[in-house]
Amino acid sequence: MKKHFFIPVILVALGFSGQAQEEKPLRLTYNEAIKIAMKSNVTLNQQKNFLLSSEVQRNQSIAAFLPSLGIQGSVNHTDGQQPSPETGDLEDLSVDNVSASLQAGVTIFNGFNRINTLNANINQFKAQAAFVKRSEQDVVFNVTNQYLQVLLDQELLKIAQESFKAQSVLLDQLKEQVRLGARAESDQYTQDAQVRNLELIALRAKVTLENDKALLAQTLQLDPAVPFDVELPRIDNSFNINGVSVDSLYAIAVANREDLKRADYQAKANLYAYKASINTYLPSLNASASYGSQYVSTLKPDPAYGTFSNQFRNVFPRLSYGVSLTIPIFDRLQTRNNRVFNKMTYENSKIVRDNVEKTIKIDVKRTYNNYLTAIESYEASQIQYQAGELALKTQQESFILGISAQVALAQANQTFVQAAASRAQAEITLVFQKMLLDYALGTLNPQSIIEQ
Structure with missing residues (x-):
């Protein structure tokens, strides 16, 4: 599909209600709406930031296996009674001391805490990555629903306006017949009331359209002062939903849904976090080494050293190294508290995972049924529209000739308007059904929509 960009346009008249001229709305394509949402959506950008912090935490867990290395230095000046660096006697001195050392340490064993923490952070990172992917699909899903609603509102407004104009023309014809005495004056009043009611319906449709546009603009973070219209996208609907079974769709969804993957990774991360908290019951063994030297001066021309x-x-170079063993005995139940908390977190994540899987099956079943219903509704709406259109034309001709009553004409017009609205809703809904199915299956690719 070709991409269009916002360009200035001239002012046009609204027409049907005699309102003042307004700026012609800009055309917002479906692909542009998705592209804007992927860049500006607040929730999605927040989750991407969380993904970055999760990646940093994972890398830190990997680096925890490496030794620590640091340089320590100090400069001190001391005045007063202190041992003399030269004689060792207590004297009233002013002494400068400069020292520096290179220190290194490594954890040899800490009860497998580092391994379990690393595995927990790796799975936490994978869970967040899956969450970002599902958030992207959520953005497409939400924008699609809002875009679909605005499309439907535009069609309903157009239908209401066209019906109002058609009945207004009929009212003018009726007024002429009343003037010539061919019609009763009551028919004119009845038709005028019908026209005013259609005008009110059109105004309400316009308000609904503006409200739904404002919601879409908020989702896309657009300037609310800039008017826009949406257009029906060209989407391939050659997919045959009748040729697949619900069970096969279940299998596809379980294999592809990112929220299920996230729940799996989160459960694994919580399991390893629980194991890491248990490992603090075990002893830890650490090794360390240090090499450094110093300079001592009593502010004399010829220092003793x-x-x-x-x-x-x-004179002062020194090297020290050794190992330290720590055996936990009693930590005021802190380890027990962490262990119980992490265990309950893990158990809850398993419950969440099972619930997500059940929800996925419900989503697939509902979307599958909606797809079938959309096809049937589309076919039925075409027949309904053709019948309503024919009935309205027949009643209009009969009314003009004085054969049918005003009530029959009003009823035929109402039936036609409902049929036109049903057809518009069925057409627009069917266009997006394959995309909604892809969302339920987890196979929706936002990038492919943007690149169309």
């Missing part, structure tokens, strides 16, 4: 370079290189 020589120059700065001599002290750092030859």
Whole structure:
């Protein structure tokens, strides 16, 4: 489908109600609406930020297996009674001290906490990535529903306007017949009331359209002061829903739905977090090493230990290393509290996962039935529209010739308007059914819509 961009347009008249001229609405295609939503949707952008932080947390868990390395330095000046660096006697001195050291440490064993934490963070990252993908599909789904509603509102407004204009023409003809004495004056009043009612219906349809446009503009983060119209997209509806079974659709949905994948990854992440909390009952073993030196001066011309370079290189260099073992005995029930909390979190995530799977089957079944109903409704609406159109034309001709009554004409017009509205709703609904099915199955690709 060709892409169109917003361009300035000239002012046009609304026409049917004699209102002042307004700026012609801009054309917003379905592909543009999806593209704008993918860039500006607040929830989606927030989840992408959470994905970045989750990735950083995963990388930190990987780096936890590496040794830590740091440089420590200090500069001190002390005045007062203190041991002399030269004699060791207590004297009133001013001493400068400069020291620096290189320190390294590594965890040898901490009860498998690092491994379980790494696995938890890896699955947490995968869960967030799946959530982002499903959020993208949610954006398309929400925009599609709102776009579909605006399309339907536009068609209903058009139908109401056309019906109002047609009945207004008939009213003018009736007024002429009344003037010539061919019709009773009561018929004119009845027709005038019918025209005023159609005008009111058109005005209400216009208000509904503007409200639904405002909702779509809010979703797309558009400027509410800029008017726009939407247009029916060209979507391939060659898919034969009757040729597939519900069970096969279930299998596709279970394999592709990102919210189910997210629930699976989240349950695994919570399981590893629970194992990590249990591991704090076990002892931990750490190794460390440090190498450094220092310089000491009593602010005398000839320091006792020589120059700065001599002290750092030859006098005070030191190397220390060792291991430390920590055995937990009693931590005021903190480990137990974490263990119970993480276990309940894991159990709840399993419940959520099972509920998501059941919800997916319900979604697929409902969407499948809606697809079949949309096809049947479309076929029925075509027949209904043709019958209503023929009945209205017949009643209009009969009324003009004085054969039928005003009540029969009003009823025929109402039937035709309802048939036209049903046909418009059925056509627009059917256009989007394949896309809604893809959403239920988890196979919806937002990027493919944008690139069309």
